[in-house]
Amino acid sequence: MSGQSTTFEDTMMRSHRYWQTASSLGADVTSQHIVVDMLVDHPVYFLGNLIIAKYLELTKGFKVWALISSRADLKAILTAKSFGVDGITYVRDEATQQASPAAVEIIRQLEGTSDADLRKRLLAIEINGIPVGDLIYDTYIRETRRITIRELDDELKVYLILLVNYYILYERLLSELDVGAVVLGHTVYSRFGVLARLAAKAECSVYTRFGGKGIRIQRREGLDAVMDVIFRLRPGEVDRLMKAGGQLAVETGNRTLLRRISGTENEFQYLNEESYSPDRPIPSVERFCSRMGLEASRPKGLIMMHAFSDAAHHTPRMIFDDYHEWFLHTLDVAVGQRDVDWLFKLHPYDFHYTDDREPAERIKAISEKHSHIHLVPEELNTATFPGIASFLVTVNGKAGLEFAGLGTPVLLGGNGFYSGCGFDVVPNSIDDYRNALDSAAGLYLKEDQVSRALVANDLYYRQSICNCRLIPDSSYTFWKTFDEGAFWDGYLNAMQTGTLQEDPLYMAMVNLQNSGAETLLRPE
Secondary structure: OOHHHHHHHHHHHHHHHHHHHHHHOOOOOOOOEEEEEEOOOOHHHHHHHHHHHHHHHHHHOOEEEEEEOOOOOHHHHHHHHHOOOOEEEEHHHHOOOOOOHHHHHHHHHHOOOEHHHHHHHHHOOEEOOEEOHHHHHHHHHHHHOOOOOOEOOHHHHHHHHHHHHHHHHHHHHHHHOOEEEEEEOOOOOHHHHHHHHHHHHOOOEEEEEEEOOEEEEEEEOOHHHHOOOOOOOOHHHHHHHHHHHHHHHHHHHHHHHHHHHHOOOOOOHHHOOHHHOOOOOOOOHHHHHHHHOOOOOOOEEEEEOOOOOOOOOOOOOOOOOOHHHHHHHHHHHHHHOOOOEEEEEOOOOHHHHOOOOHHHHHHHHHHOOOOOEEEOOOOOOHHHOOOOOOEEEEOOOHHHHHHHHOOOOEEEOOOOOOOOOOOOEOOOOHHHHHHHHHOHHHOOOOHHHHHHHHHHHHHHHHHOOEEOOOOOOOOOOOOOOOOHHHHHHHHHHHHHHOOHHHOHHHHHHHHHHHHOOOEOOOOO
């Protein structure tokens, strides 16, 4: 037996004792269950979600029921059992690819369609009044690494069949268990989103979790709420912080934002973004403009692109079919608006999600014909652009939150996670978007809007990120190296060196339950 296997087994035995002791001190157990998503076979993901569910057991008396993809995911299974879960459902094993009559009928209705017609029909799909078309759409483009949907191919049919099977499985699970709450690490993609929506319709609380060691959590109630982005900044929370903190809250927000864009001072290493990495160059404004051949007298519009296949419908009430359609409209308007230098910046993670270089090639080809269209070099640090951009355009990008705090006006192509907080422009239709984009050089932010953006930055990048001392600070994105042995060693050490009450996340969960708030905040 290898040393790593021995370490893991020892860790699981210690985990069993740790949580057995904790359970004896928790709330009285009720008949209700909390269903926890352990569907991603990555320790940072499934351990983090399981800890949240356990804390809800300790504070509310829920019994924990785990969702694991397959009986082959042995470490997830052993981890769940060490927490004393009441049961496990193996989702991928049970949601077979055999087509149900409902799936066959949906496929029949889509036969013969393609391109825009197919996309519109797909996005309109509902089951028993619950929208699910966006979940199929995003699952398909993510799993196939495509940037849009053009035809009803065999792979799309498989994902349609799977979604219906997930629906049947989760509907049965919710009817057999008395479920009071659900913990999810995603609210998009079929195997997660279907559960979120069915649970919300059944009046269960849905706890959304985003992050690794530094965790953001929100409690959602109702179908509209769970169909929203996984974490939303609420205007009322910004109002409250500004009223309570005044200028001090604004100054704190400014410090938080400056730490964010420095790329090195986040307390959680793996929350730092590659786009702000110190390894990326930051040329001076003069050098950048000279290199790109920018006209000094022309405004500069910065288009912050998205990873095309990464949760294109994560932003609710999307006015475009997907990020690709948004890109095509944006580029079309930019070509016609020659009074602006348009800077198109590809998402730094896009190549992790797709091999399709069509957008970059399209921009490059057009830039050779139109001198006001520019493809930004991919290696540059995003901190290059606040001193250059006259305005910023994105759909749901975090850059919109950050740049607004630096005084740059922001135009969104969707309902971003910070929309409504008072510092962005959100059109209601494609025509409105095109008109707003054409005249975006006239946008500006008032001082109070910049102040609100700074306070929102502090809420998002500091106050709503809570440390879980039981989770080692480890990489949790699929393209980064993960030292699993060191991770489990760190979990073991955390259990041996501290108490439950010393975990900021546990105390924050207690505060969340006592306050009835939607957003978990770190204990001060």
